[in-house]
Amino acid sequence: MSIAPPPTPLPPPTPWKLKHLLGLEELSIQEITAILDTAESFGEVSKRSRKKVPALQGRIVFNLFFENSTRTRTSFSLAAKRLSADTQDFTASVSSLSKGETFIDTAKNIEAMGADVMVVRHPTPGAPHLLARHVSSSIINAGDGAHEHPTQGLLDLLTIRKKKKKIEGLTVGLVGDISHSRVARSNIWGLTKLGAHVILCGPPTLVPKCLEKLGCEVAHRLDDVMHRLDVVNVLRIQFERAAGGQFPSVAEYSHFYGMTQARIDMARSDLLLLAPGPINRGVELTPEVADGPNSAILEQVTNGLAVRMAVLHLLSGKFDQKPSEMGL
Amino acid sequence: MQTIQIQGGRVIDPSQNIDMITDVWLGRGRVLAIGGSSETADIVIDATGLIVCPGLIDVHVHLREPGDEPDETIATGAASALAGGVTSVACMPNTRPAIDNKGAAEFVVLQAQRAGKANVYPVGAVSKGREGLELAELGGLVEGGAVAFTDDGAPVSSASLMRRALQYALMFDKVIMQHCQVMELTVGGVMNEGFESARLGLPGMPAAAEDIMVARDIRLAEITGGRVHIQHVSTSRAVELISEGRRRGIRVSGEACPHHFTLTDECLKDFDTNFKMNPPLRTADDVAAVIDGLRDGTLELLATDHAPHAREKKLREIDQAPFGIVGLETLIPITVHGLVEPGHLTWPEVIRKLTIAPAELLGIPKGTLKPGADADVTIIDPNIKWKIDPTKFVSKSRNTPYGGWDVKGRAHTVIVNGEIRYTMPGVEHRNRSNPTA
Incomplete structure (x- = not known):
C-alpha cells in the first residue's frame, strides 16, 4: 500500500492574469485559492472601525442587473465602496431596454461613461461572456441564468474553508433544483477542483443524471445521504426558472428535501449548513434549522463581501488591459 | 446564345x-453533348484538374x-447559391407573409426571374399561414410553381x-417536407439536451423530440401512401x-446538413450564437450516425438549411438570437472536410x-447532363485551399460557425441555362x- 505524499502548497498565481471573472469552470486551483486567501485578508478590513482601503480609488464599478437582486447587488456595491471605487447601479426595469435597445448597446453606453468594471446579472446563460467579447471593461458575472454565479461559489468555498479548515476530502451535499441553479454549477466546479466529494440531491426532474460526468455523485433520496455529509448547501427552488411541473407540489418537495431538524439529526453533529438565499423559510429550510447551531447563513453574507472585495482587487490590475493584448 | 466547351475536366454525372x-458541350441553353461535338465553341473553359457536374441543387434554403429582407432577399440568396456552386434552390415558405397561396408562389418565381441568378423553386406551406390548423390551397400552390410542401421553421x-x-398531396405526386420536432418537449430550448446543456445551464431540446415525430410521420406515410421527406436529420435514432x-x-427520404455531420453540441461552450441552429447540434454519436446514414444511402440528399440572419439579430443573448446559419457558400468545402477527405463518400x-437525388425528390427536370437537358453545370475545384471569410459572403448575412476555417474545395465556374x-x-x-464581350 502506498501512502499519498502530503499536499504541497500551491504557488500563488503571480502575476494575476484574468481581466474577467465569468465562472469557476475556467479558473485554476491556484486562482481560486488566491481569491480565497485575498478574501481572508480583506475579512480583517471589515472588522476595523475604518473599513475603507484606497485600492480602487478613481475607478468606476457599474452594476448591470437585468434580474432582480438585492443582496448580491448591495454586496458588490459595498465591496466596491470599501475599496474606494465609485459605484453606479443600472437596473433593467428603468432602462431603455424596454424601448428595444439591445443588451450590447446598453453595455457599450455604460462603457462610454467610463466603467472600469461591469458587474452583470442576466437571466440568459453566457450573457456576461457576450459582453466580455464586445466591451473593454472588466466583466464580473453576478449570475447568468442557470449557468454560473462565481462569487457565490467562492463565498461558499470561503465559508467552508474557514469553518472546516479545509475543503479537500470533505463530502458536500448540494440539495434542490440543480438543473436551474447557477449556484450549484459554481459550487460543483469550485468544490471538485479543490478536492471535495460532491453529492447532488433532488428529484430526478431537477437533478439530471448526466451531471455525474462532472465528477459528482447523483442521489435522489436525501435521507440516504444525510449521514455522509460534512457540509450541506440547501439551494432555493427556482420558481422563476423552472418551466413548471417538475415536482407535484411544494409540500411534496418539502417533505422529501426540506431541511428539518429531524434530517439535521441524521447527520454528523458538526454538519455545516449553508444556504445561498434568499431562502423560502418552511420550504427548503425550517426556521429552527436556518437559525440553529449548524447554520452559517449569515457568515456567508459577511464572507460574500470579502470575496467580492478580493475579486475586484485582483481584477483591478487588468482593468486597463485592452482585449487585443489578451489575444482575443 | 454562345456555345461553351468545358474541356478536359473530370465529368461526374x-x-x-x-x-x-x-x-461537355453546351449551347442554346441545353447540354449538347458529352465528348465530341461538331459545333464551334465560343468559349472554351479549361477544366483540367476540375470536376464538372450537373448544377448542384439545394432543396432546403431560406x-x-x-418580410425579412434585411437578412436576405431572393436575389441575394440566389446569388449566394451561385457562389456556393448551387444552380437550383428550393426555398422554404416561412416568410412574412408565408408562401401559402398561388400568388405568393408566383411572386417568388417572378423575383427569381428578375434576379437572373440561380433557379428558385418555391416550396409551399402545408397549412394556411403556417398555423398548423387548415390545409393551404396546395393545388393553387402547385399551379403557382410550388414543387413541394412544408411548414418548415415549425413542424x-x-x-x-x-x-x-x-x-391530399398524392394528387400532385408532391412530397411533404417535415421539420420534425415535438414542440412540447422543446419549450425554451436553445441547444441539444444532454451533458453539455446541463453544464452550460441552457434549456435543452432532447433528441427524442425529433425521433418521435419522425416515427409518427413515417407511419402516417405508410397508411396514406404519401411521400414524406425528413428535413435536416440530426439524431441517430x-x-x-x-x-x-x-x-x-x-x-420516406431524408436529408443531412453539413453542420450536422461536422459539429457537435460541445461547440456551444462559449455561447456563440453562430452554433445555435434547429435541429440543434447533437453529440458525436449522432454525427457518426448521420455520416453512416449518408454512406448507406438512408439519407439520400445533402441540403444546407441556409438560414441567414442579419448581424444584429444574432448579436443577442443566446436565448434571444434566432436559430440557423448561412449555408450555401460553405456547402462544398464543408462537405469535402466532413465527407470526402475522411473517405466517407466519394465525389x-x-x-x-446534390444533383439527381434532389431533382427526383422535387420532380424537377434538373440534375443531369443528358443531351437536351437544361445547361446547368457546376465546375468545382476540388483541391483549392482557401480560408472562409464571412465578410466576403455574397449572402446578405454573415452568421456562420465556419468563419476562419482553412478549407479545401470551391465552386470554380457556375453555369445556369447556358450562361x-x-x-x-x-x-x-x-x-x-468576341474577346471584348
Missing part, C-alpha cells in the same frame, strides 16, 4: 453513371423575402393535419427509423446527393469570337 475525363404538429396533407421505413417500402456519391453566372475570384473566361 450520377444520373448516367458517368465519371470520366472528357468534354431566402427571407418577403406540422397535428397528426391529423399531417395525415391529410400526405393524402431518426436515421434508424428512416432506414427501417425505407426497407419496408414506405415513401460521385456526394454529387448524386456563365459565377466564376471564382481570379477566374476569367474569354469569349473567342
Whole structure:
C-alpha cells in the first residue's frame, strides 16, 4: 500500500492574469485559492472601525442587473465602496431596454461613461461572456441564468474553508433544483477542483443524471445521504426558472428535501449548513434549522463581501488591459 | 446564345453513371453533348484538374423575402447559391407573409426571374399561414410553381393535419417536407439536451423530440401512401427509423446538413450564437450516425438549411438570437472536410446527393447532363485551399460557425441555362469570337 505524499502548497498565481471573472469552470486551483486567501485578508478590513482601503480609488464599478437582486447587488456595491471605487447601479426595469435597445448597446453606453468594471446579472446563460467579447471593461458575472454565479461559489468555498479548515476530502451535499441553479454549477466546479466529494440531491426532474460526468455523485433520496455529509448547501427552488411541473407540489418537495431538524439529526453533529438565499423559510429550510447551531447563513453574507472585495482587487490590475493584448 | 466547351475536366454525372475525363458541350441553353461535338465553341473553359457536374441543387434554403429582407432577399440568396456552386434552390415558405397561396408562389418565381441568378423553386406551406390548423390551397400552390410542401421553421404538429396533407398531396405526386420536432418537449430550448446543456445551464431540446415525430410521420406515410421527406436529420435514432421505413417500402427520404455531420453540441461552450441552429447540434454519436446514414444511402440528399440572419439579430443573448446559419457558400468545402477527405463518400456519391437525388425528390427536370437537358453545370475545384471569410459572403448575412476555417474545395465556374453566372475570384473566361464581350 502506498501512502499519498502530503499536499504541497500551491504557488500563488503571480502575476494575476484574468481581466474577467465569468465562472469557476475556467479558473485554476491556484486562482481560486488566491481569491480565497485575498478574501481572508480583506475579512480583517471589515472588522476595523475604518473599513475603507484606497485600492480602487478613481475607478468606476457599474452594476448591470437585468434580474432582480438585492443582496448580491448591495454586496458588490459595498465591496466596491470599501475599496474606494465609485459605484453606479443600472437596473433593467428603468432602462431603455424596454424601448428595444439591445443588451450590447446598453453595455457599450455604460462603457462610454467610463466603467472600469461591469458587474452583470442576466437571466440568459453566457450573457456576461457576450459582453466580455464586445466591451473593454472588466466583466464580473453576478449570475447568468442557470449557468454560473462565481462569487457565490467562492463565498461558499470561503465559508467552508474557514469553518472546516479545509475543503479537500470533505463530502458536500448540494440539495434542490440543480438543473436551474447557477449556484450549484459554481459550487460543483469550485468544490471538485479543490478536492471535495460532491453529492447532488433532488428529484430526478431537477437533478439530471448526466451531471455525474462532472465528477459528482447523483442521489435522489436525501435521507440516504444525510449521514455522509460534512457540509450541506440547501439551494432555493427556482420558481422563476423552472418551466413548471417538475415536482407535484411544494409540500411534496418539502417533505422529501426540506431541511428539518429531524434530517439535521441524521447527520454528523458538526454538519455545516449553508444556504445561498434568499431562502423560502418552511420550504427548503425550517426556521429552527436556518437559525440553529449548524447554520452559517449569515457568515456567508459577511464572507460574500470579502470575496467580492478580493475579486475586484485582483481584477483591478487588468482593468486597463485592452482585449487585443489578451489575444482575443 | 454562345456555345461553351468545358474541356478536359473530370465529368461526374450520377444520373448516367458517368465519371470520366472528357468534354461537355453546351449551347442554346441545353447540354449538347458529352465528348465530341461538331459545333464551334465560343468559349472554351479549361477544366483540367476540375470536376464538372450537373448544377448542384439545394432543396432546403431560406431566402427571407418577403418580410425579412434585411437578412436576405431572393436575389441575394440566389446569388449566394451561385457562389456556393448551387444552380437550383428550393426555398422554404416561412416568410412574412408565408408562401401559402398561388400568388405568393408566383411572386417568388417572378423575383427569381428578375434576379437572373440561380433557379428558385418555391416550396409551399402545408397549412394556411403556417398555423398548423387548415390545409393551404396546395393545388393553387402547385399551379403557382410550388414543387413541394412544408411548414418548415415549425413542424406540422397535428397528426391529423399531417395525415391529410400526405393524402391530399398524392394528387400532385408532391412530397411533404417535415421539420420534425415535438414542440412540447422543446419549450425554451436553445441547444441539444444532454451533458453539455446541463453544464452550460441552457434549456435543452432532447433528441427524442425529433425521433418521435419522425416515427409518427413515417407511419402516417405508410397508411396514406404519401411521400414524406425528413428535413435536416440530426439524431441517430431518426436515421434508424428512416432506414427501417425505407426497407419496408414506405415513401420516406431524408436529408443531412453539413453542420450536422461536422459539429457537435460541445461547440456551444462559449455561447456563440453562430452554433445555435434547429435541429440543434447533437453529440458525436449522432454525427457518426448521420455520416453512416449518408454512406448507406438512408439519407439520400445533402441540403444546407441556409438560414441567414442579419448581424444584429444574432448579436443577442443566446436565448434571444434566432436559430440557423448561412449555408450555401460553405456547402462544398464543408462537405469535402466532413465527407470526402475522411473517405466517407466519394465525389460521385456526394454529387448524386446534390444533383439527381434532389431533382427526383422535387420532380424537377434538373440534375443531369443528358443531351437536351437544361445547361446547368457546376465546375468545382476540388483541391483549392482557401480560408472562409464571412465578410466576403455574397449572402446578405454573415452568421456562420465556419468563419476562419482553412478549407479545401470551391465552386470554380457556375453555369445556369447556358450562361456563365459565377466564376471564382481570379477566374476569367474569354469569349473567342468576341474577346471584348
